[in-house]
Amino acid sequence: MTERERKQKPAPKKRDEVVEELPPQSESGEKIKEELDEILDEIDNVLEENAEDFVRNYVQKGGE
Amino acid sequence: MALPKVCGIETEYGIVLRGADPNPVLASSVLINAYVDDRRVGWDFEDESPGRDARGYAGDDAMAPEVETHLVNAVLTNGARYYVDHAHPELSTPECSDPLQCTLYDKAGERILARSMEAAPRLLEAGQSVVVYKNNSDGKGNSYGTHENYLLDRELPFGELVRHLLPWFVTRQVFTGAGKVGSEHGAEPVEFQLSQRADFFEEEVGLETTLKRPLVNTRDEPHADAQRYRRLHVIVGDANLCEVATFLKVGTTALVLCMIEDGFIDKDYSLRMPVAAVRQVSHDPTLRRTIEMADGSTMTALDLQWEFFRLAEKYADESGFDPVGGDHIGGMVLSRWEEALTALETDPKAMEGRIDWVTKLALLEAFADRNGGWDDPKIALMDLQYHDVRPERSLYERLVRAGRVERLLDDAAVTAAMDHPPETTRAYFRGNCLSRWPEAVVAANWDSVILDTGGDPLQRIPMMEPLRGTKAHVDALFKECTTPAELVAKLVSPQ
Numbered sequence: 001m002t003e004r005e006r007k008q009k010p011a012p013k014k015r016d017e018v019v020e021e022l023p024p025q026s027e028s029g030e031k032i033k034e035e036l037d038e039i040l041d042e043i044d045n046v047l048e049e050n051a052e053d054f055v056r057n058y059v060q061k062g063g064e
Numbered sequence: 065m066a067l068p069k070v071c072g073i074e075t076e077y078g079i080v081l082r083g084a085d086p087n088p089v090l091a092s093s094v095l096i097n098a099y100v101d102d103r104r105v106g107w108d109f110e111d112e113s114p115g116r117d118a119r120g121y122a123g124d125d126a127m128a129p130e131v132e133t134h135l136v137n138a139v140l141t142n143g144a145r146y147y148v149d150h151a152h153p154e155l156s157t158p159e160c161s162d163p164l165q166c167t168l169y170d171k172a173g174e175r176i177l178a179r180s181m182e183a184a185p186r187l188l189e190a191g192q193s194v195v196v197y198k199n200n201s202d203g204k205g206n207s208y209g210t211h212e213n214y215l216l217d218r219e220l221p222f223g224e225l226v227r228h229l230l231p232w233f234v235t236r237q238v239f240t241g242a243g244k245v246g247s248e249h250g251a252e253p254v255e256f257q258l259s260q261r262a263d264f265f266e267e268e269v270g271l272e273t274t275l276k277r278p279l280v281n282t283r284d285e286p287h288a289d290a291q292r293y294r295r296l297h298v299i300v301g302d303a304n305l306c307e308v309a310t311f312l313k314v315g316t317t318a319l320v321l322c323m324i325e326d327g328f329i330d331k332d333y334s335l336r337m338p339v340a341a342v343r344q345v346s347h348d349p350t351l352r353r354t355i356e357m358a359d360g361s362t363m364t365a366l367d368l369q370w371e372f373f374r375l376a377e378k379y380a381d382e383s384g385f386d387p388v389g390g391d392h393i394g395g396m397v398l399s400r401w402e403e404a405l406t407a408l409e410t411d412p413k414a415m416e417g418r419i420d421w422v423t424k425l426a427l428l429e430a431f432a433d434r435n436g437g438w439d440d441p442k443i444a445l446m447d448l449q450y451h452d453v454r455p456e457r458s459l460y461e462r463l464v465r466a467g468r469v470e471r472l473l474d475d476a477a478v479t480a481a482m483d484h485p486p487e488t489t490r491a492y493f494r495g496n497c498l499s500r501w502p503e504a505v506v507a508a509n510w511d512s513v514i515l516d517t518g519g520d521p522l523q524r525i526p527m528m529e530p531l532r533g534t535k536a537h538v539d540a541l542f543k544e545c546t547t548p549a550e551l552v553a554k555l556v557s558p559q
Binding site: 028029032033035036037038039040043046047048051052054055058059060061062063064 | 076078079080086088149150151152154201202203204206207208209211273274275277299411413414416426427429430431433434440441442444445446448449456457459462463466468
């Protein structure tokens with residue numbers, strides 16, 4: 001449970017515009033996609049059969 | 065000086081009985097009975113009053129939730145409560161003294177549910193099984209909760225708490241959200257949103273938890289000395305799988321509560337429309353849209369989070385981290401928080417394996433790219449199975465095994481926490497009474513244990529202080545006593 005040293009952080013920029021352009025697909029995003037390939041290759045072994053029915057039948061009573 | 069932020073998490077799990085007609089109450093009972101088996105000890109309801117309102121009154125239209133005493137209700141040797149709540153199995157962690165310990169017991173709770181599922185077929189007919197999901201919605205307008213609890217000073221005016229907590233709860237979703245495909249409960253359509261729960265909130269403040277859900281819940285049931293303490297019952301959180309997310313959720317909220325208690329937040333971050341804002345933030349995975357402040361200015365959720373972060377940094381410099389578990393844990397909260405905000409601002413994907421909504425979204429997007437796009441029915445199934453508690457069916461667990469999830473906890477510690485209580489709260493006393501003398505513990509609840517010592521009457525041992533009854537307090541006592549009668553005798557007249 002080691003934790004690295006805390007670093008000084010530059011002050012964040014304030015934003016005024018309502019909406020900015022979406023950030024371009026990040027490098028880590030592309031890399032993650034490639035790395036997830038292995039899991040996705042086997043995804044059907046993990047997923048329940050008949051996805052549509054299974055999701056439709058998942059009905060819960062409200063709780064709390 | 066802020067009170068120590070004793071904390072805990074209650075999780076209602078989604079539940080399915082396979083191979084039979086739907087019967088969630090039966091399925092939940094089977095699940096818990098199978099786990100607890102003959103070690104079950106009943107819960108004592110004497111001090112339960114969930115209808116009491118922290119504002120000092122109950123509104124005319126407020127419906128106090130009912131306590132269902134006839135349903136299965138057990139106390140575990142780790143100090144947790146495991147019971148049927150409405151139509152769901154619910155596990156409340158024992159009282160924890162810091163956010164990392166709370167993360168540990170939350171994860172141990174998942175393992176208890178997984179173990180329960182393995183045991184359940186013993187009590188079912190052939191071909192039947194019970195499956196549980198650690199999520200908060202069925203995607204069809206039905207939600208079930210994950211509630212956090214924090215110890216607060218009774219002196220703190222409730223209005224002060226509400227004022228600061230509303231913007232806090234609206235904006236912390238950026239790292240607490242567990243992610244959800246689509247929207248429900250009348251919310252405008254979206255492909256994906258940060259939170260499982262945001263669509264369900266309709267009020268700013270209130271007593272209910274099942275309808276007209278409020279962002280700040282006023283249930284006033286301290287389970288401790290009511291003259292001194294309040295228990296803040298937080299109902300806006302999601303159930304998290306990522307350990308970093310749970311740690312951040314509890315750690316940052318504990319720090320913010322310390323600041324509120326100490327009157328440290330000198331600015332007013334009130335939002336113009338908090339209920340609308342909670343959905344707006346949840347519905348914007350770009351994290352770029354602004355929300356309107358009460359004074360007419362606008363900020364993004366991340367801007368507001370940075371404001372809270374900078375205050376917390378300053379607060380810690382001046383007051384230290386004692387109430388949140390000391391320098392190591394407190395420093396870890398701040399550094400993790402800063403790391404999360406920095407990444408979310410520049411490259412959210414960098415939080416894959418640490419924040420649930422990011423982790424889930426990365427997997428779904430990768431799938432959609434390779435397959436039938438976002439309309440593939442498997443997208444919704446993956447959303448559900450991310451939360452499947454069976455290790456072989458859980459997509460979250462797949463990611464863990466692939467080394468894509470950052471762990472904060474040691475697996476051996478998680479396993480130990482399934483049976484052993486925290487050593488630093490009164491849960492230690494409760495858990496040890498149960499493991500030592502299971503036959504003698506007639507009932508237990510958060511603030512008392514009732515023992516049958518062989519004579520009349522039953523002995524009720526009050527535990528009104530959450531931080532008394534720790535290992536340091538009672539270990540010597542336990543070592544001296546071989547029977548519950550001896551324990552009671554020593555407690556009544558020490559020496």
